[in-house]
Amino acid sequence: MPETILEIGGRNFTLACDPGEEASLKSAAAMLASEAARLEQAIGRVPESRMLLMAGLMLADRTKEMETACQLSDTRLKTLEDRLLESEAKLAAMTVEMNNRPEPVAKDLFAGHDGITVSIEKSVAKLEEMIDTSG
Numbered sequence: 610m611p612e613t614i615l616e617i618g619g620r621n622f623t624l625a626c627d628p629g630e631e632a633s634l635k636s637a638a639a640m641l642a643s644e645a646a647r648l649e650q651a652i653g654r655v656p657e658s659r660m661l662l663m664a665g666l667m668l669a670d671r672t673k674e675m676e677t678a679c680q681l682s683d684t685r686l687k688t689l690e691d692r693l694l695e696s697e698a699k700l701a702a703m704t705v706e707m708n709n710r711p712e713p714v715a716k717d718l719f720a721g722h723d724g725i726t727v728s729i730e731k732s733v734a735k736l737e738e739m740i741d742t743s744g
Contacts, residue, residue: 618645644668683699 610625615638626634644664648655653664 615642617642618664620657620659633678640668679707 611628611631612623612625612633613631614637615624617621617638622638624634641661641664644667645660648660648663648667
């Protein structure tokens with residue numbers, strides 16, 4: 610088992626760990642060392658055991674806050690996933706409904722407006738006459 614030397618609160622600690630776990634152990638020790646440094650700045654030097662206990666408790670508190678935030682995020686994500694599924698189901702139902710509708714029948718826009726139809730026909734005839742005489 611490899612041994613790793615960790616510096617926390619200005620003190621060195623030698624710990625054994627499984628092969629390949631050295632980086633993870635050093636990362637965790639760096640977090641603990643950071644908390645110990647904050648404590649030392651705030652209250653000065655304290656006995657090693659007290660400093661490690663307090664730093665560990667501070668990290669545990671921060672971890673608990675992060676767990677709570679993750680739980681809230683998970684709940685929000687679940688709600689959003691449910692809404693997305695509902696929206697997809699509504700969209701699918703609307704698509705089926707639209708695909709099952711009959712095609713609209715083309716309407717004569719001028720039906721029932723004989724005066725407009727006659728006027729357009731006269732205008733077309735005049736344009737055709739003009740084209741024939743100019744050519």
